[in-house]
Amino acid sequence: MNRIDKQWLKALKYFADNTRARVIADKESNDFYYKEVLPEDLKNTFVGVNYLDFNSNTKHIITQSGLQQLRELERNNRESWGFRFSIIAIIISCLSFAISMGWINFR
DSSP states (O other): OOHHHHHHHHHHHHHHHSOHHHHHHHHHHOHHHHHHHSOHHHHHHHHHTTSBOSSSOOSOSBOHHHHHHHHHHHHHHHHHHHHHHHHHHHHHHHHHHHHHHTSSOOO
16 A cells, blocks of 8 residues: 555544544544544545535544545555465465475575
8 A cells, every 4th residue: 555545544444433523522632643644635635525524413524435435445455465465475385395395405
């Protein structure tokens, strides 16, 4: 994942995990953490593409399209880790094969 995707994932996950009341309480009590999770430019972007809705009275600030984007980012993150693990597994298999054939000797 690139830096932008990681930032979006962190922000969307925060809003998906917390209710509107909790987010408002966090914003009032710990403004530094809130600004770290959701900088002003990112907030404007999320509101512009309708991922967050600060004006309604729903239980959560995140919208359905925001949840869909969160699902896609989490899927991409899992696929990225899966790819890394598969490369490591291939390397271990090749080393095991080379050792069993006697091509590599650690003595």
